[in-house]
Amino acid sequence: MPGCTMAIELATPISQLFDDPEIAARIASASACLECREQSLGSALPRQYLFHSEANIIHPWDESRKRQLADAFELKRELRLVSFHAACNCDRPSVDSGMFRPGGRRLTREEMLQAAVDNTAWLRGALPPGALIAVENNNYFPTQAYQTVTDGDFLTELTERTGCRLLLDVAHAMITAHNTDRRFEEYISTLPLARTVQLHICEPELRPGPMAADAHRCPGQDMDVQAVALARALPVQYVSVEYYKDAELLIDSLLRYKGLLS
Numbered sequence: 001m002p003g004c005t006m007a008i009e010l011a012t013p014i015s016q017l018f019d020d021p022e023i024a025a026r027i028a029s030a031s032a033c034l035e036c037r038e039q040s041l042g043s044a045l046p047r048q049y050l051f052h053s054e055a056n057i058i059h060p061w062d063e064s065r066k067r068q069l070a071d072a073f074e075l076k077r078e079l080r081l082v083s084f085h086a087a088c089n090c091d092r093p094s095v096d097s098g099m100f101r102p103g104g105r106r107l108t109r110e111e112m113l114q115a116a117v118d119n120t121a122w123l124r125g126a127l128p129p130g131a132l133i134a135v136e137n138n139n140y141f142p143t144q145a146y147q148t149v150t151d152g153d154f155l156t157e158l159t160e161r162t163g164c165r166l167l168l169d170v171a172h173a174m175i176t177a178h179n180t181d182r183r184f185e186e187y188i189s190t191l192p193l194a195r196t197v198q199l200h201i202c203e204p205e206l207r208p209g210p211m212a213a214d215a216h217r218c219p220g221q222d223m224d225v226q227a228v229a230l231a232r233a234l235p236v237q238y239v240s241v242e243y244y245k246d247a248e249l250l251i252d253s254l255l256r257y258k259g260l261l262s
Contacts, residue, residue, distance in 0.1 A: 008231055008261045009033055010254055011050045011198070011238040014040035023247045030254035035240055041075055049080040050198075050238060052167075057084035057119050057135055058112035058149065058158070059091060070126050081197060081238065082127060083134040083167040086116075086155065088145040098213065100145035109148050113158060120162040134197050135159065136167040139175035139204075139214055150176050152190020165197035168234070170227055171204040171214055171242075178212040196234040201227045202242040218243045219253055228260050 009032035018024035018040070028034060028045060035050040036043065051072060055065060073079065089112065092104025107115070116135070123133055135158060140150040148154050159166060168191065177187040203217035219227065219241060231239055239261060241253050 008236055009238050010257060010261070011035045011240045012250075012254065013037060013052065013240055013242060013244075014043050014045065014048070015244040017244060017247045017250060018043065018045070020247075026251055027247065027254070030251050030258065033238075035238075036072075036076055038072070041072055047078075048076055049078055050240075051076055051079055051082045052136075053082065053084050055084050056087045057164075058086045058089075058116050059107065060115045061119050061122070066122060066126070069123075073126055073128070077128060079128055079131045081132045081134060081165075082123070083136055083198065084119075085138065086112075086135050086149050086158065087138050089147060089149050090145055093145050099141040099143055102144045106144075109154065112148070112154075113161060116158050116162050116164070120164060132165055132197060133162070134165040134167040135162075136169050136200070137172050137176070137191060139169075139172040139212075140179050141175075141211075142179060152187065152192075156190070156192040159192045159195045164195070166192050166195045167198045167200060168193070168196045168230065168236075169200040169242075170223070170230065171200070171202050171216075174206065175204050175212040175214060178206050193234055196230075196236055198238040198240065199227060199231060199236055200240050200242050216242055216244060218246070218249045224256070224260060227257075231261055 011033045012031040013035045033047040033049040035052050036048045088100040090102050090104050090106045093100040094103045138150055140146045173188050177184040201219050203219050203223050205213040205215035243250050
């Protein structure tokens with residue numbers, strides 16, 4: 001893996017924990033910057049340098065989607081990085097027990113890659129100059145909706161053809177490895193790690209047996225070790241703790257990572 005000497009910033013997602021102004025100020029103080037989501041576009045907190053969108057970059061975007069994104073970019077003029085999902089391979093999936101199920105039309109590999117190329121080209125004209133674009137790896141579950149989109153060679157070709165960076169969701173990668181009966185190190189070695197710009201970290205539920213789940217628990221010691229090793233080995237600029245349940249635990253995690261990554 002390529003090493004990295006760039007300073008790493010904690011970019012904390014704005015969540016319901018920010019509803020209390022005093023708590024929001026404490027979380028922001030423990031963070032270098034903040035990551036906005038669609039549900040937090042109304043926030044006026046400073047240093048919202050990242051935007052993580054629910055938009056699926058491998059699906060064609062209509063004018064309505066482009067207008068939604070353009071409006072978001074207009075609100076957040078300091079954006080340095082925007083990231084998108086490569087969530088599923090069909091255009092109208094259903095969700096059952098936290099998993100996508102096939103629905104609508106299944107897109108081919110080439111259709112998804114071309115959609116990513118087209119969407120990225122549009123983004124470069126809509127974003128502030130210099131803003132980076134990233135795609136997040138999804139977790140794999142054993143339904144037809146996840147075929148192709150979590151494959152390392154697909155994500156590698158996507159980043160090569162678009163110039164996008166990788167948002168490496170460590171828990172998603174752990175779940176994919178578990179649910180496909182592979183070692184974590186084996187799976188992530190197939191991803192475009194040299195393009196990694198951000199880590200999302202939380203503790204997944206790696207259940208005994210065939211199915212792991214994205215539990216978004218507070219990172220523990222094992223995740224600390226894994227995340228720090230990845231952050232030091234890869235060209236990571238931002239690390240985001242995706243934990244949304246207890247503000248004190250989140251603040252403790254942020255202060256811990258501030259020390260670990262310094």
